[in-house]
Each structure stands twice: as structure tokens, then as C-alpha cells.
Amino acid sequence: xxxxxxxxxxxxxxxxxxxxxxxxxxxxxxxxxxxxxxxxxxxxxxxxxxxxxxxxxxxxxxxxxxxxxxxxxxxxxxxxxxxxxxxxxxxxxxxxxxxxxxxxxxxxxxxxxxxxxxxxxxxxxxxxxxxxxxxxxxxxxxxxxxxxxxxxxxxxxxxxxxxxxxxxxxxxxxxxxxxxxxxxxxxxxxxxxxxxxxxxxxxxxxxxxxxxxxxxxxxxxxxxxxxxxxxxxxxxxxxxxxxxxxxxxxxxxxxxxxxxxxxxxxxxxxxxxxxxxxxxxxxxxxxxxxxxxxxxxxxxxxxxxxxxxxxxxxxxxxxxxxxxxxxxxxxxxxxxxxxxxxxxxxxxxxxxxxxxxxxxxxxxxxxxxxxxxxxxxxxxxxxxxxxxxxxxxxxxxxxxxxxxxxxxxxxx
Numbered sequence: 001x002x003x004x005x006x007x008x009x010x011x012x013x014x015x016x017x018x019x020x021x022x023x024x025x026x027x028x029x030x031x032x033x034x035x036x037x038x039x040x041x042x043x044x045x046x047x048x049x050x051x052x053x054x055x056x057x058x059x060x061x062x063x064x065x066x067x068x069x070x071x072x073x074x075x076x077x078x079x080x081x082x083x084x085x086x087x088x089x090x091x092x093x094x095x096x097x098x099x100x101x102x103x104x105x106x107x108x109x110x111x112x113x114x115x116x117x118x119x120x121x122x123x124x125x126x127x128x129x130x131x132x133x134x135x136x137x138x139x140x141x142x143x144x145x146x147x148x149x150x151x152x153x154x155x156x157x158x159x160x161x162x163x164x165x166x167x168x169x170x171x172x173x174x175x176x177x178x179x180x181x182x183x184x185x186x187x188x189x190x191x192x193x194x195x196x197x198x199x200x201x202x203x204x205x206x207x208x209x210x211x212x213x214x215x216x217x218x219x220x221x222x223x224x225x226x227x228x229x230x231x232x233x234x235x236x237x238x239x240x241x242x243x244x245x246x247x248x249x250x251x252x253x254x255x256x257x258x259x260x261x262x263x264x265x266x267x268x269x270x271x272x273x274x275x276x277x278x279x280x281x282x283x284x285x286x287x288x289x290x291x292x293x294x295x296x297x298x299x300x301x302x303x304x305x306x307x308x309x310x311x312x313x314x315x316x317x318x319x320x321x322x323x324x325x326x327x328x329x330x331x332x333x334x335x336x337x338x339x340x341x342x343x344x345x346x347x348x349x350x351x352x353x354x355x356x357x358x359x360x361x362x363x364x365x366x367x368x369x370x371x372x373x374x375x376x377x378x379x380x381x382x383x384x385x386x387x388x389x390x391x392x393x394x395x396x397x398x399x400x401x402x403x404x405x406x407x408x409x410x411x412x
Contacts (some may be wrong), residue, residue, distance in 0.1 A: 009137070012130035019127060034058060042050040045087045046076065070108050077109055082163045089113050095174070096164040109164055117174050121167075248280050271315050278308050298340055305329045324375055328368065335364045351406060355399030358392050365389065 038061070042052040055061050070077075076087045077096075085092055088111060095117075096109040132139070134408075158392035252273050259269035282301045284403030306326045313322035339357050346353040365388065369381060 011132060012126075012133060015126065015130050031058060034035060034061065041089060043086065044090055046073075073340070077111060080111055080166075081109060082160070089115075091115060094162060095170045096162065097167040097170060098164045110167075112167070112170055118170070122175075123170055149346065196305050241284060244287055245280065245284070248276055252276055271312065274308060274311055274315070278304055294340070298336065301336075302333050306334065318378075324372075327371055327375075331364065331368055331371065335360065349403055349407075351399050351403035355396045357402060358396035358399065361392050362389050362396075365392070 003167035035056075036298050038055050041047040044052075047053070050065055053065060071407045073088070080087050080093055081096060091113045093111045093113050095112040097112050099108040099110065110279070163173075214379060252269075255269040255272045258268055281304055285300065287293070289296065306329055309325040310322045313319055313325070338360055342353045342356055342360075343350070346356075365385065366381070369379075369385060373379060408410060
């Protein structure tokens with residue numbers, strides 16, 4: 001646990017220094033922030049109306065901008081929800097936080113820009129972690145999982161590109177991948193099920209409707225049950241991982257014993273040993289952590305694959321294994337990372353992610369062929385490559401059409 005806290009300390013030092021700075025200089029930081037926001041929004045419709053580009057002080061800001069009610073800017077918000085940009089803020093805004101409705105008995109829709117999510121809500125969470133880790137360096141809060149409870153979100157009927165819902169649901173839907181690794185259960189599944197069933201996340205976890213007077217009790221029960229299940233899963237994964245490691249070790253030992261018995265020393269068994277070791281490093285995180293281990297496995301492969309090619313070239317005494325294999329490995333890793341990012345960003349649209357993956361496979365195929373052509377004199381493209389590209393293109397188009405059909409409701 002101390003190791004994890006030490007790593008966190010390294011990554012949070014810069015932010016902690018910034019926090020210390022604005023604690024010591026609150027007026028300066030607030031003035032700089034106001035000026036930054038005015039500059040960014042100067043060319044929006046609202047910014048041009050009140051001449052943001054000529055406001056230089058907080059006093060000018062107070063004098064020039066009136067205090068407004070939601071009704072005064074409702075038209076701008078509704079136009080933003082319809083897909084118009086650069087009205088209140090220069091970024092494209094697709095998310096809107098829906099209030100409970102205290103004005104004219106109607107709900108209010110608060111624009112939530114990417115900057116607000118990153119620089120306000122998510123940064124707030126990061127700051128809490130950084131400060132907590134500084135105050136309590138021996139705490140074990142990061143050794144387990146976090147339970148994220150949120151409301152529901154839905155697609156606007158007027159514009160399929162606009163989504164609104166509780167702010168908590170918006171934050172869960174936009175949580176970065178590294179935070180999802182520590183969350184339970186899978187947020188995308190939770191929100192989708194809640195929307196379909198018309199229940200809260202806590203009711204989903206409880207399996208029953210919850211009266212308000214029993215709500216806190218049910219929350220505690222669900223937390224305990226989730227913790228117990230998570231511990232059981234980790235124990236099962238640990239047992240499987242141990243068996244897997246033992247099997248790998250036995251395989252290495254058998255090969256080494258046979259090699260020594262036949263050759264009197266370690267020769268070909270070194271190739272087996274290094275290959276099994278690389279396989280273990282790449283697969284062990286997934287076996288132990290499940291989906292959360294995929295990112296760890298990707299990072300591990302990215303680090304070890306080129307050194308492995310170098311060691312292999314020395315063991316089999318063929319220099320081309322490294323010179324060609326290293327370049328092919330780097331190209332392949334780039335493709336794997338693109339696939340990983342695609343499926344993460346489009347986790348609710350797997351058909352589209354698959355279609356784009358097959359499309360990306362085409363230029364990567366040509367890149368590999370071109371590289372091999374320069375290194376070993378192979379033709380850049382032949383009839384089989386043309387056929388492969390044609391097949392990849394057909395499959396890509398089929399998946400993209402399938403995604404379009406599902407989005408339009410033609411198929412489920």
C-alpha cells in the first residue's frame with residue numbers, strides 16, 4: 001500500500017504546489033482565472049454582446065454584466081441543445097445537467113462543457129486524492145475499489161447528439177479510464193440498466209424498491225455485499241493466477257532440465273524461457289485483474305517487446321530478428337493502442353469501434369508492407385494484399401452500417 005501512495009505522491013507533487021500557491025495568493029489566482037475565462041469566451045455570442053474582450057478588471061465585469069435568471073438565457077441554452085455552437089462557450093457542448101425544476105415548474109438544463117468536466121469536477125476529485133494522500137500517507141483507501149452511485153441520463157428527443165441527466169450520471173459517463181479501473185460495478189452497465197428498468201442505482205444493487213426511511217440502511221448493506229463479492233473475486237483470481245504461474249514455472253523447469261541433460265548446458269531452452277516469461281508478463285495482469293488488467297498488460301507488452309526481440313536475436317544469432325522484428329513490433333503496438341483507445345472511447349458503440357478498427361487495419365497493412373519492402377525487398381503490394389484490403393473494407397463498411405442501423409433503431 002505504501003508503494004501505491006508513493007507513486008501517487010510523485011504524480012501529485014505539481015498539483016499540490018499549485019494548490020499551495022493559490023492558497024497563498026487567492027486574489028491573484030481569482031483575477032487570473034476571470035481574465036482567462038473572459039478571453040476564452042470573448043468571441044461567443046454572449047461574449048460579443050457584453051464585450052468581454054474589453055473587460056480588464058473585476059469591477060468592470062460587475063458593472064457590465066447584469067445578474068440574470070435562467071429565463072434570461074434559456075433561449076441560448078435551448079439553441080445550444082439543438083446543436084448550435086459558440087453561444088455561451090466556445091466548445092461544442094453535448095451534455096446538460098438537468099435540475100429538479102424550481103423555475104416556472106420546469107427543469108433547467110445547465111450546459112456542461114468538456115472544460116467544466118476536466119477543470120472543475122474531475123480536477124476536484126484529483127485534488128481530493130492529492131490532499132488526502134499528503135495528509136494520510138499510510139491510508140489504505142487506494143487498496144480496494146470505489147463504489148460510484150449516480151442518477152440517470154437520457155438522449156434528448158429533439159437532438160440525438162444532446163444528452164441530459166443528473167450531473168452525477170454525466171460524470172460517471174465521462175470518467176477517464178484510469179478511474180474506471182478502481183470503480184465497481186461497470187458504470188456503463190449500471191446506467192444502462194437503470195435507464196431501462198426505471199430505477200436508481202441503489203435499487204438496482206438491492207434488487208428491490210427502496211423506501212426513503214430505509215435508504216441509508218440499504219446503501220450500507222449494498223456496500224458490504226459489493227465488498228464481499230469483490231474480495232471473493234480477487235481470491236478466485238489470485239488462486240487461478242497462482243496455478244497459472246506454477247504451470248509456467250514447471251514448463252520452464254522441464255525444458256531447462258531436458259536441455260542440460262541433452263546438451264550439457266542451457267541452449268535452446270533459453271528461447272523457451274524468454275518466450276514463456278514474456279507471455280506470462282503480458283497475460284498475468286488480465287488473469288489476476290480481469291478487464292482492469294488489460295491496460296496493465298498493454299503497458300507491459302509495450303515495455304518488454306523490443307528488448308525481447310533483441311534478446312531473441314542474440315539467442316538464435318540472427319540479427320534480422322531484432323532489426324526487422326523491433327520495427328514490426330512498434331507498428332503493431334501502435335495499432336493495438338489505437339484499438340484500445342477506440343473501444344474505450346466507443347464502449348457503447350462496439351459496432352462502430354470494430355468498423356473503424358478494420359478501416360485502420362488497411363493503412364497499417366500498407367505500412368508494414370512498405371517497411372518490409374525497404375528492408376528485405378518484398379513487393380509493397382501484390383494480389384493477395386489487394387484481396388485482403390478489399391475484404392477489410394467490406395467488413396469495415398458492414399460494421400459501420402450495422403452501427404448506423406442500431407442507432408436509428410432498425411435493428412437491436
